Amino acid sequence: MNEKMNDLQNLRKKIIEFNQAYEKGTPLIDDFVYDFYKKQLEILEQHETIKISDEIGSNIKTENKYEHEFSILSLNHSFENIDEFLKKLKNINPFPICAELKIDGVTIIAKYENGFLTKIATRGNGFFGQDITHLKNHLKLPNQIYIKEKIYLRAEAYFNKNIPNARNKAAGILLKNEIDANLSELKIAPHFLYSFNEIWSNYDELRNIFKTFGLQPINPYKLCFSQEEIEEYFTKIKNSRNELDFTIDGIVLKINDKKIQDELGNTAKAPKFAHAIKFSNQFNISKIRNIQFNVGKNGKITPVAEIEETLIDGRKIIKATLNNLKDLKEKEYGIDDIIKIEMAGDVIPKITEIIEKKNKLIEIPTKCPACLVPLENENCNQGWNCIEQKKQRLYYFAQNLEIENLGTKQIDFFIENGILNYPNDFFEIKNKANQIKKNAKWLGEKSLTNIIQNIEKAQHSSLENFYTSLGITNIGKNKAKILSSHFENIEIFLSLDMENFLFMGKEIAKNIFEFNQKEKDWIIKTYQYMKFNETYKEYSLF
Ligand SMILES: [Zn+2]
Numbered sequence: 001m002n003e004k005m006n007d008l009q010n011l012r013k014k015i016i017e018f019n020q021a022y023e024k025g026t027p028l029i030d031d032f033v034y035d036f037y038k039k040q041l042e043i044l045e046q047h048e049t050i051k052i053s054d055e056i057g058s059n060i061k062t063e064n065k066y067e068h069e070f071s072i073l074s075l076n077h078s079f080e081n082i083d084e085f086l087k088k089l090k091n092i093n094p095f096p097i098c099a100e101l102k103i104d105g106v107t108i109i110a111k112y113e114n115g116f117l118t119k120i121a122t123r124g125n126g127f128f129g130q131d132i133t134h135l136k137n138h139l140k141l142p143n144q145i146y147i148k149e150k151i152y153l154r155a156e157a158y159f160n161k162n163i164p165n166a167r168n169k170a171a172g173i174l175l176k177n178e179i180d181a182n183l184s185e186l187k188i189a190p191h192f193l194y195s196f197n198e199i200w201s202n203y204d205e206l207r208n209i210f211k212t213f214g215l216q217p218i219n220p221y222k223l224c225f226s227q228e229e230i231e232e233y234f235t236k237i238k239n240s241r242n243e244l245d246f247t248i249d250g251i252v253l254k255i256n257d258k259k260i261q262d263e264l265g266n267t268a269k270a271p272k273f274a275h276a277i278k279f280s281n282q283f284n285i286s287k288i289r290n291i292q293f294n295v296g297k298n299g300k301i302t303p304v305a306e307i308e309e310t311l312i313d314g315r316k317i318i319k320a321t322l323n324n325l326k327d328l329k330e331k332e333y334g335i336d337d338i339i340k341i342e343m344a345g346d347v348i349p350k351i352t353e354i355i356e357k358k359n360k361l362i363e364i365p366t367k368c369p370a371c372l373v374p375l376e377n378e379n380c381n382q383g384w385n386c387i388e389q390k391k392q393r394l395y396y397f398a399q400n401l402e403i404e405n406l407g408t409k410q411i412d413f414f415i416e417n418g419i420l421n422y423p424n425d426f427f428e429i430k431n432k433a434n435q436i437k438k439n440a441k442w443l444g445e446k447s448l449t450n451i452i453q454n455i456e457k458a459q460h461s462s463l464e465n466f467y468t469s470l471g472i473t474n475i476g477k478n479k480a481k482i483l484s485s486h487f488e489n490i491e492i493f494l495s496l497d498m499e500n501f502l503f504m505g506k507e508i509a510k511n512i513f514e515f516n517q518k519e520k521d522w523i524i525k526t527y528q529y530m531k532f533n534e535t536y537k538e539y540s541l542f
Pocket of ligand 1: 295368369370371372373380381382386387388389
């Protein structure tokens with residue numbers, strides 16, 4: 001059997017196990033991890049004739065399988081972004097828009113004929129659900145309503161938070177064959193009604209119709225007349241969601257007017273008149289594809305995992321850092337491992353947990369991946385002689401001195417052509433403009449002039465930025481500010497002993513002193529170009 005078939009069979013087995021546990025109301029994994037495995041199965045089954053992923057997604061058992069009379073669409077969603085929905089509606093006035101809570105439960109469809117409840121099914125995958133009509137007398141759905149036409153009520157079945165694992169438990173209990181004692185605790189929140197004739201003309205009115213059925217529509221809700229009102233509602237709900245008795249994962253927006261709803265219609269997958277705004281998650285599940293080793297500006301080797309694309313907080317993530325080599329060694333991360341990724345400080349995604357190990361371990365480097373010199377304490381000690389450290393130091397300098405529009409591509413070119421070696425060389429670029437113009441046709445005269453002007457402008461940057469841009473280990477903007485207030489003259493700063501820096505803490509004092517000893521020469525040269533107190537005047541080069 002080839003590897004792919006093997007993976008496929010293992011994954012199928014695993015998902016069936018997850019489903020069985022889920023159906024029993026004792027899930028083995030959380031929803032995020034389940035969704036990840038399901039997606040993996042879909043990818044593996046892409047070219048297979050038999051696809052179990054079509055079936056399993058919503059835990060549909062063959063027993064009591066129910067085919068919906070029309071497809072029960074899901075909602076499009078975005079993360080904390082209201083614009084996305086409103087932009088699509090720019091040709092009409094969508095207001096008022098009804099904003100409601102998005103309860104994290106199980107969607108069910110209840111069919112009424114001649115005023116009687118005749119069928120209940122779970123939404124499932126929208127085409128097939130599970131027939132749960134046998135629970136009719138145990139669910140809080142009215143058995144009889146006054147509307148005689150055939151209607152389909154769409155609702156969310158959910159438990160309050162006091163039931164552990166509420167959503168999974170709700171699904172488990174609904175899909176069980178026997179009547180579970182907890183069914184009496186299951187709540188029903190109605191959120192739509194399908195009919196063949198006009199029964200309601202706006203959603204606000206439909207909410208009142210639900211009440212006449214004896215059902216409680218989702219609260220608090222708000223009829224919004226502007227984007228600001230939606231934003232206000234969203235923020236309020238987001239900040240107070242912990243006080244609710246049940247779990248929500250966002251809000252749902254529906255255009256109130258049924259006429260506009262009907263005019264807009266649906267795409268193949270979702271209605272165009274409704275949209276969910278979800279709270280952004282700060283983590284997700286993915287898989288390690290490869291691990292690279294990056295060299296930092298001061299020689300630290302950091303493992304960076306290339307991962308299968310995933311979304312965190314609505315952002316596409318394809319890379320995540322692992323702390324350091326020690327961590328990699330201890331936790332034995334490897335290729336194909338399934339991992340949890342979290343945002344660290346909202347900027348860098350970080351791997352925080354291994355969900356499943358595949359034991360395809362990565363060889364830990366003993367040499368610097370850039371300059372190939374053996375590592376010392378997991379660091380490359382080659383400083384400016386290591387090409388990668390040189391690049392990182394120059395990128396860091398340009399970025400922190402705020403030289404605008406000077407990216408890594410241009411810096412790499414200047415390094416490769418011997419124009420840039422140390423930060424002071426930035427300020428000589430203008431004297432080499434003709435040479436650069438000859439060698440770098442792609443750069444263009446305008447861009448080059450722009451770069452030179454921006455470098456000139458950066459000479460007028462602040463002392464604080466200058467201290468930051470030096471790249472002393474662990475001296476970021478805040479500590480650089482302290483340095484700039486204590487040491488106005490860089491030449492004096494460079495000549496001081498370690499004792500003079502002790503007020504910053506022992507470790508930092510040592511960092512600064514050692515850095516100064518090593519880097520003195522280029523710092524003095526660079527300092528000569530700085531014009532901290534003069535204002536910048538624009539000029540033309542060519
Ligand atoms: Zn190196």
